[in-house]
Amino acid sequence: MSELEPVIGLEIHVQLATRTKMFCGCALSFGDPPNTHTCPVCLGLPGALPVANARAVHFGVLIGLALGGEIAPSSTFHRKNYFYPDLPKGYQISQYDEPLSRGGSLGEVRIHRVHLEEDAAKLIHVGESGRIHGSAASVVDFNRGGTPLVEIVTEPDLHSPESAREWLGLLRTTLRQLGVSDVNMEEGSLRCDANVSLRPAGREELGTKTELKNMNSFRFVERGVHAEIARQAALLAAGEAVEQETLHFDPSGGTLTSLRSKEEAHDYRYFPEPDLVPLAVTPEMVEAARAELPELPAARAARYEAELGLPADLARQHAHRAELGDYFEAAVAAAPAGVAPRVVANWTGNELVARIGDDDPGAAKVTPQALAALVGLLDAGTVTGAGARTVLDRLVADGGDPQAIVAAEGLGALGDDEGLGEIVAAALAAHPDAAEKVRAGNLKALGPIVGQVMRETKGRADGGEVQRIVREQLAG
Amino acid sequence: MSDVLALSAAAAAEAVRAGALDAAELFATYRERAAAEDLGAFLWLADGPGEPPGPDAPLAGVPLAAKDLFCVRGVPSQAGSRILEGYRPPYTATVVERLQDAGAPLLGKTNQDEFAMGSSNENSGFGPVRNPWDRTRVPGGSSGGSAAAVAAGLAPWAIGTDTGGSIRQPAALCGIVGLKPTYGAVSRSGMIAFASSLDQAGPLTRDVTDAALLLGHMVGHDRRDATSVPFPEPIARPAEGDLRGVRLGVPEELSADGIEDGVRTAFDATLALARELGATVEPCRLPHAPHALSAYYLIAPAEASANLARFDGVRYGLRVEGDGDLVSMYTRTRAAGFGPEVKRRIMLGTYALSSGYYDAYYGRALRVRTKITEDFRAAFERFDFVVTPTSPTVAFPLGERTDDPLAMYLSDYCTVPMPLAGIPAISIPNGLADGLPTGFQIAGPAFSENKILQAAFALEGAIGFDGSAARA
Amino acid sequence: MIDRAQVLHVARLARLELTDDEVERASRELSTILDHIARIGELDLDAVPPTSHVVEVTTPLRADEPEPSLPVQEALAAAPDPYDGGFRVPSPGA
Numbered sequence A: 001m002s003e004l005e006p007v008i009g010l011e012i013h014v015q016l017a018t019r020t021k022m023f024c025g026c027a028l029s030f031g032d033p034p035n036t037h038t039c040p041v042c043l044g045l046p047g048a049l050p051v052a053n054a055r056a057v058h059f060g061v062l063i064g065l066a067l068g069g070e071i072a073p074s075s076t077f078h079r080k081n082y083f084y085p086d087l088p089k090g091y092q093i094s095q096y097d098e099p100l101s102r103g104g105s106l107g108e109v110r111i112h113r114v115h116l117e118e119d120a121a122k123l124i125h126v127g128e129s130g131r132i133h134g135s136a137a138s139v140v141d142f143n144r145g146g147t148p149l150v151e152i153v154t155e156p157d158l159h160s161p162e163s164a165r166e167w168l169g170l171l172r173t174t175l176r177q178l179g180v181s182d183v184n185m186e187e188g189s190l191r192c193d194a195n196v197s198l199r200p201a202g203r204e205e206l207g208t209k210t211e212l213k214n215m216n217s218f219r220f221v222e223r224g225v226h227a228e229i230a231r232q233a234a235l236l237a238a239g240e241a242v243e244q245e246t247l248h249f250d251p252s253g254g255t256l257t258s259l260r261s262k263e264e265a266h267d268y269r270y271f272p273e274p275d276l277v278p279l280a281v282t283p284e285m286v287e288a289a290r291a292e293l294p295e296l297p298a299a300r301a302a303r304y305e306a307e308l309g310l311p312a313d314l315a316r317q318h319a320h321r322a323e324l325g326d327y328f329e330a331a332v333a334a335a336p337a338g339v340a341p342r343v344v345a346n347w348t349g350n351e352l353v354a355r356i357g358d359d360d361p362g363a364a365k366v367t368p369q370a371l372a373a374l375v376g377l378l379d380a381g382t383v384t385g386a387g388a389r390t391v392l393d394r395l396v397a398d399g400g401d402p403q404a405i406v407a408a409e410g411l412g413a414l415g416d417d418e419g420l421g422e423i424v425a426a427a428l429a430a431h432p433d434a435a436e437k438v439r440a441g442n443l444k445a446l447g448p449i450v451g452q453v454m455r456e457t458k459g460r461a462d463g464g465e466v467q468r469i470v471r472e473q474l475a476g
Numbered sequence B: 001m002s003d004v005l006a007l008s009a010a011a012a013a014e015a016v017r018a019g020a021l022d023a024a025e026l027f028a029t030y031r032e033r034a035a036a037e038d039l040g041a042f043l044w045l046a047d048g049p050g051e052p053p054g055p056d057a058p059l060a061g062v063p064l065a066a067k068d069l070f071c072v073r074g075v076p077s078q079a080g081s082r083i084l085e086g087y088r089p090p091y092t093a094t095v096v097e098r099l100q101d102a103g104a105p106l107l108g109k110t111n112q113d114e115f116a117m118g119s120s121n122e123n124s125g126f127g128p129v130r131n132p133w134d135r136t137r138v139p140g141g142s143s144g145g146s147a148a149a150v151a152a153g154l155a156p157w158a159i160g161t162d163t164g165g166s167i168r169q170p171a172a173l174c175g176i177v178g179l180k181p182t183y184g185a186v187s188r189s190g191m192i193a194f195a196s197s198l199d200q201a202g203p204l205t206r207d208v209t210d211a212a213l214l215l216g217h218m219v220g221h222d223r224r225d226a227t228s229v230p231f232p233e234p235i236a237r238p239a240e241g242d243l244r245g246v247r248l249g250v251p252e253e254l255s256a257d258g259i260e261d262g263v264r265t266a267f268d269a270t271l272a273l274a275r276e277l278g279a280t281v282e283p284c285r286l287p288h289a290p291h292a293l294s295a296y297y298l299i300a301p302a303e304a305s306a307n308l309a310r311f312d313g314v315r316y317g318l319r320v321e322g323d324g325d326l327v328s329m330y331t332r333t334r335a336a337g338f339g340p341e342v343k344r345r346i347m348l349g350t351y352a353l354s355s356g357y358y359d360a361y362y363g364r365a366l367r368v369r370t371k372i373t374e375d376f377r378a379a380f381e382r383f384d385f386v387v388t389p390t391s392p393t394v395a396f397p398l399g400e401r402t403d404d405p406l407a408m409y410l411s412d413y414c415t416v417p418m419p420l421a422g423i424p425a426i427s428i429p430n431g432l433a434d435g436l437p438t439g440f441q442i443a444g445p446a447f448s449e450n451k452i453l454q455a456a457f458a459l460e461g462a463i464g465f466d467g468s469a470a471r472a
Numbered sequence C: 001m002i003d004r005a006q007v008l009h010v011a012r013l014a015r016l017e018l019t020d021d022e023v024e025r026a027s028r029e030l031s032t033i034l035d036h037i038a039r040i041g042e043l044d045l046d047a048v049p050p051t052s053h054v055v056e057v058t059t060p061l062r063a064d065e066p067e068p069s070l071p072v073q074e075a076l077a078a079a080p081d082p083y084d085g086g087f088r089v090p091s092p093g094a
């Protein structure tokens, strides 16, 4: 059996950070007592009618534009019909064949569509119902019901769980920069479903896909997709067929369970929502949104390469992690003249990240100014690379001023005048035959000599300086 | 007392403003009659008028009867359905609010076909309504309670809703005036929905002047209804005048087959009067009108199947516990709460929308709707109004059509095309056939209410219909 | 013609419990109605656009300004099974 290629598409639901719900004036809330933010509209009371939220539409347009989509001058709300206790009207107002935005791309992934809809309410399990013995009961809280949602559907352009996770990170950064959502997966303001299928590498047509529902963290998306790829591969290897179904990933056991049985086949009976006439997005509305667009990761990466001379990978790393990019730019601004941004990026992208991991650099004890000063000291030869790394350890742990730390801990680079000459002389004396070879021109023999000097100076000596003094003394 | 009863609503309002009539006495008179009624017209009555009207309140304390499906805060609003028995909403429908603000206190809630689905009021979850002209016959529907109440003098005037004829047909069968406004002219906020793209609230009154007065305080944009539109001009009180220069079109499709003799005789007599008043009367074509009923009985049930999904036993209304699981709670609650006609239409609408059938049924119906709208547009290039009998028959005996849904649906034959096109139409009483009222329908282009009322007023004067027998 | 199986499928979608007579009756009545309705199948409508709204306006947008919500006791006033500030239901899938 030939090599199998995973094909992954994502469906992301984004809760918009508006003040009120999609179709009524109830304030959005998180963690308030149940049913304290409801009205006839979001409770689905008889006779209540929806009226669309202007800012939600604006946010939808912003997202569509940021993803390079084509904003529809007229789009239609539909009713998606199904019964569920968290769905007060018995239908969800969503968009179907005429979405707000079509096409576009983010990074290497093409966007299929972006549309507006309303969120469902929350079901809280409360154990046994008092009414019928032995039957499980839930309580519905409609505070979340009707929260504006934007649904983003990608083309199946992802081919590994890792790239799916990385792309989600890029999407989250983009949405955060747009200021349209809290994009917090744990709190459910960003929710991701994945469509997964396998096909023989190089083949065009797609295999049967399954849908993984509501994985509420980036890690779970990666692990869930991993598990599903393995499950499908095993089926195919055993000569069995993959069934089209919806699966739930349980992160605790890493297991996948089927959500819907086929006989409960879904028939949503979409039809145009008669309570809402078509949504018209005027050229003025589109231009207003376009004018608000911040610099997005792709553009930022391009600028880092073109204007700051960063290599592609560093540029991408800083652009796709907005907080790191901001930190880097602050450090560049504070760095002494003549210090190349590329050098600063090395320290933010490699040394700093190695120490703070996924934490927000903006919240780190080491300020961009301090880091800039440290890079300055290194550039001026005041401190060696090894010394600077030690200083950064201190800065990350306790913050403070690099200059002061260098002085206090005596981490400054040693010069000739500070007795480096004597230490070199001692090393030459300790390795006479190595010294001979060096004098004869065999620079490889420098190793043991420089090694001893470094040991003696605990890395405070600059390698180039040491070699200069060695040659000087041997010549002398 | 009886002289109070003889007054039209507009006349009563003038009497109150002139100090010749006490608003409280006016309310009491009707409250008493309504409390004593045996037609089944009312489902709930107010104890009193509440705040007396201000000196310059345009509706001057003339009490209003409202169809059960209008939500009124704290007042039972059940849409004639057992699934909403005793339900008291926390808010009031915009149109009721406006009429109360204009000085019309709520007298009571009137009986109706369940969720406005019916043409005889026999589908009410709370019993039928009898026709005051002949108690063995239906008042028409779905606004049967409102029509019977006004005809019998149990209320000076009333509001109802019209989706496929639910104001005009009962008005015709009860010998009163009923007007369905242009779609969007009156807010639907707080009106328990049947078919959202067709439903419109309108007045049911004793005469055309009352209809104009009441309608004038119902129309207007409402930010709570995304489909509501501002009315381009104030609704004027119709003035004395004739029909000179008015061109009436009589569509063959709606006036040829299936019209009862008595109804036809009255219709022809009214056309003759129209000519005497100076109108020109010519045949016109609405080629797709014969398909309007089919389109209507796909579109309305489809929308209804979704509108009625919210009655699920979770947040309000009836709940029947099942076997402890969710699905059996849903299916038994809805089985117990909805009547046969409502179930029939939910099934029909669900089927028309279900995968594999959408294009053949709902999708086609929406295209037929386009053709019907075009037919009217074309007709109004040659005619000011299209006129038809309102109902093919006079009031029929209770029970006659309950076992034959299709026959029942056919009673909407002449009234269904207008809501599909969203245009306004009025029904005025134009005579009696074997002692039972007949109705004359006048339909005009969108927002032509003032012109329609003016023409109806001229005809009303010439017809000289006397409805007092039903109030005796 | 809509048969028993179709009636049951539609009833399931619409969450309606039907007795056997009701199923039989629905099949008969719906068939009669659909036969009548099916006449629109004769019309040539391929070139005709659908009409789902008769008013020629585009949807008005509401300013994103909070309005007062219902007091929780009013929201729950009509609830058949209020519990702990919420609406109690049998758990889905239970």
Ligand SMILES: [Mg+2]
Pocket (backbone or CB within 6 Å): A013, A094, A117, A151
């Ligand atoms: Mg969705």
Ligand SMILES: [Zn+2]
Pocket (backbone or CB within 6 Å): A021, A024, A025, A026, A037, A038, A039, A040, A041, A042, A043, A146
């Ligand atoms: Zn709300």
